[in-house]
Amino acid sequence: MNLPNFLIIGIQKAGTTSIYTYLKRHPQIYMSPVKETDFMSIDWDKEDSGMDKSYNNSKINSFEKYCHLFADVTDEIAIGEASPNYLFHYKSSAEMIERYVPHAKLIAVLRHPVERAYSDYLMNIRDGVHQGKHTKFSDQIKFRADKSFVIRKGFYYEPLKHYFDKFPRDQIKICLYDDLCKDPVKFMQDIYRFIGVDDSFIPDTSKKAQVGKVPKSNLINNLLNTKNPIRKLITSGLVYIFPVEVRQKIRSSLIQINLKDKTDEALSPEDHQELINLYREDILKVQELIQRDLSSWLN
Template identity: 60%
Template structure:
């Protein structure tokens, strides 16, 4: 059984979906068909002891299910998966990685934490996550920075240092989202070199795999994106007249129609200042740790 020899461990909202796609294009690379397996983010043996798996959700919650993701590996040199929560859940993830694939190489793409938090915030609005309960970024920084995953995921220093100390810096490669936006081809070729495949391959980096979107009408978006009585009633009625695939297409079209670019809800100067001040100390420590100039992240 062939298993991953590299992992993309972080972070969310830093281009990992695009990088996953560029890696899949390379003929010497095999990527898990599920982008975010999140297998190493939870100690599933302990989890199932507390709450047995009912089988109602197809989670990758066992070593057997995880291995099944790689049964189609042929003669590819690099085998990988991308689960950006592995950096955020660094304590459990590093322990699980050591347990199952201790010799794996790891890659993290880090983004200006203020921009990352803003993008994460927009995703919560777009997908109707905690619909009606999403606090503004200012409120999250001021009143619940310690409990907000949107804010906490931008504190990179401790997770990165933990991985460095656990696995050694030679196994852990750091890239910046800025590298991806400035010269995506150069960055991808550096990743190819790191995982040991032909670095002269040119992926199609002309398109971004995901772009930030903001709902124009929050009420309509929540009706379309969350489980609610109105959506259930409409779905039950349409079930008689049209197949599931057509219903999903209609819903997707309505979501798209109700979406605008991030300029529809820009990050305010007050929010950027608050976020930058909050992350300042962490950025300075990270800068020394990874030996990269991060001064641009401190500019408001």
């Protein structure tokens, strides 16, 4: 039975999709064909007790399904998967990792928490996730910072400390997103060394796996990305004209036309400072824990 001997455990919006792609290109590494399996996020046996798991084939919600992801491993030295929510769901994830792959090397990539939160927020806007009350980022900071997943995922100290308490320190590698941006080849070769593969391999890092974009019109974006009467009406008319593949391509094209570069939506200085104040104590504790200078995060 083949199981991962390394995991990318976090965090979202810190380049994990690019890192996953660069790892896949290494000839000595096998990566799960599903990028975010999220299998270790919760105890599926408890969560799905009494349920027929065959009803949801899209989720990796059983150990059998998880093992199947690695059935095609041949002679690769390193076997891995990348599920950035493992850091956020640290209590359940650490327990599951300890149960199934206790000796797997763990890699966490940390990004400036303010930048990470705003990037996450813009992604949710693009995907039509934020609906209803307190959709503005400033409102989330003021009224629901303690409940917003977008903001809470930037508190790294407690999750990291939990992993450090559960696993040997030399089994965990903490990386910084800033280093990935400055020199992606050096960054990846450092990870190659950590997981025990040829670190002279140079991955093609010329293309980013994801380029952040936001909607030009939130109204059009919501019509295209969420279930609503107007979209249902249009779809019901097109169903007799175009096959499903063509309809999906038309919708995807319209979504892309309505997107623009996210740099056009800068975070306001006031919101930036509010978040710096919110994260300050945690940043200082993380700095001490991982022994890296994070003073630039406080500017």
